[in-house]
């Protein structure tokens with residue numbers, strides 16, 4: 162009997178939910194471990210507080226003297242909560258988070274010691290980070306990177322450590338992290354949106370992008386994971402036959418949350434409250450053991466940090482509950498994958514959501530302006546949109562016929578489709594008074610504040626308008642939201658800048674009134690971007706054909722998709738906006754290509770090992786039992802033995818055949834990897850992994866999964882799908 166598998170199952174069956182005691186109300190816990198505005202207001206001098214506030218609101222610099230004061234208060238606050246260390250917390254290009262802990266503790270002359278955190282330590286740190294991926298940037302200029310405080314994201318305490326959110330840049334200022342380009346993109350969208358808002362309201366001074374993410378994940382018992390090297394090392398099952406019962410009955414979706422998972426979620430939510438992450442909803446997802454967590458939306462930079470922090474916290478809390486969290490986009494074949502919807506909108510300092518229809522025709526025209534410009538931005542950059550969410554793991558979702566497809570399209574609902582149709586017919590040039598009134602009363606004025614048909618959303622769309630926000634659904638569950646947010650805010654900023662230029666030209670040169678000019682430009686945008694709008698079933702084959710006719714890209718794999726990230730168009734767009742320069746763009750492409758290669762390489766190694774050292778020996782052991790059985794039958798039945806040993810003989814043959822295929826394919830796969838590893842060009846190498854190694858992974862898996870159906874269950878070494886998915 163395979164001891165580890167059965168031991169793990171037994172462990173899992175004996176588990177009890179961890180008891181969670183909720184003393185204080187959640188609202189009282191909220192933000193308790195955050196050095197937020199309220200805490201700062203109480204602990205800083207007026208000058209210092211204003212300086213931080215200006216840095217947050219206007220992006221002004223904080224001078225050294227004030228930084229010292231802030232560091233002092235931050236340290237005192239942290240010490241009062243039993244904290245011993247501090248760290249600069251940042252998001253390197255690995256997509257995870259990183260930290261380097263230092264003690265506050267410092268010795269002083271005379272043998273004593275004090276707790277210290279100076280302004281310079283707060284504002285700048287030099288982590289020994291030479292092994293973070295940097296795509297060659299750091300080597301070219303300077304051996305080291307620097308972290309610097311981002312005051313727009315407040316410091317927080319996690320465990321016994323004060324964490325200071327920081328950017329991570331090279332000595333020469335190039336971004337080595339995900340946050341720096343995001344902050345620049347948020348600045349770009351702010352400026353571009355404010356300029357356009359001025360057509361409608363002179364009081365608009367600042368526009369913030371907001372993000373509400375929805376995090377999907379699987380919870381699997383840690384003992385079961387320990388007996389699955391593939392889950393442990395790659396985050397997904399590289400083999401495993403589908404369970405007789407999967408998600409066909411849809412009985413998990415919004416069903417009762419299993420008690421162990423419920424206790425995990427409550428524990429997690431309490432941690433989130435302390436950290437000021439405003440989580441609000443939790444529910445089961447479509448697949449067994451799949452769940453979702455979503456917060457109230459926040460300013461985009463903060464929301465990005467909160468999502469990255471949440472993923473860390475989820476892992477840590479899971480340990481207490483004997484769970485492992487799977488963030489992989491497709492941990493189980495044939496079972497729903499996990500995504501991370503990014504709900505995005507723009508809001509002004511005057512309290513208006515620019516993607517929400519308003520009460521008056523003028524506010525609706527403002528809404529339409531932002532709405533149509535976003536559609537145009539996605540249309541003009543659809544390939545880059547796809548590229549931004551490409552990864553080895555997300556490839557299993559995109560283009561795999563069951564999640565958002567690799568084709569980017571925008572869903573807007575019937576009501577708005579009709580509005581755009583009307584606007585397409587607006588007269589070229591000056592509008593007659595009658596047409597203007599008509600537009601205001603019957604088209605723009607008729608957009609209701611709440612768009613009803615959008616509640617019945619098209620779940621198959623990768624980019625959907627959902628009433629007062631766009632929902633970018635194709636983002637993978639493992640992704641750092643900084644990337645999709647940098648993208649959307651950049652392409653829309655670029656689009657708004659162009660829009661303003663075009664409208665201004667019509668006003669000045671053609672002497673059109675402001676609203677006439679806006680209608681004229683929007684009309685052209687609707688015509689130009691109609692190809693990206695799609696209301697039908699995005700998962701259907703018919704759409705693939707239709708999209709091809711429309712000239713939309715359908716890049717199903719990461720090596721193909723990523724190319725759009727380094728096109729001259731992309732480099733110009735990010736460069737013009739000041740979001741990333743050529744070197745920064747190129748280095749990110751290199752890092753992502755390398756990461757793709759490494760991930761497939763690891764999967765290939767793990768599967769090679771599993772197939773040869775776990776599956777093949779098990780199959781042979783079972784085959785030997787069959788052989789003994791056949792020999793016994795031959796003794797008893799002699800010449801007639803064929804009649805009674807018929808099934809066994811077939812099984813013996815089948816096992817031999819599959820063992821042979823597995824063995825030869827593993828050898829071929831190893832050789833192919835060796836060949837690929839000789840290549841120095843990243844694109845050719847990634848393509849070889851993608852087009853030649855991955856099909857071998859699939860071939861090996863296919864035969865291992867067939868053996869799983871043949872071999873005695875008692876001998877099978879790895880927990881099966883039904884055990885992984887239905888034991889909690």
Ligand code: ADP
Nearest residue numbers: 371372373374455456457458504505506629630
């Ligand atoms: P679902 O997609 O599961 O049906 P909802 O559409 O109700 O869920 O909301 C999903 C998320 O959208 C929530 O996390 C919420 O915080 C976020 N959200 C709501 N309004 C906005 C907004 N104006 N900007 C950004 N995110 C928003």
Ligand code: MG
Nearest residue numbers: 375502504632
């Ligand atoms: Mg959603």
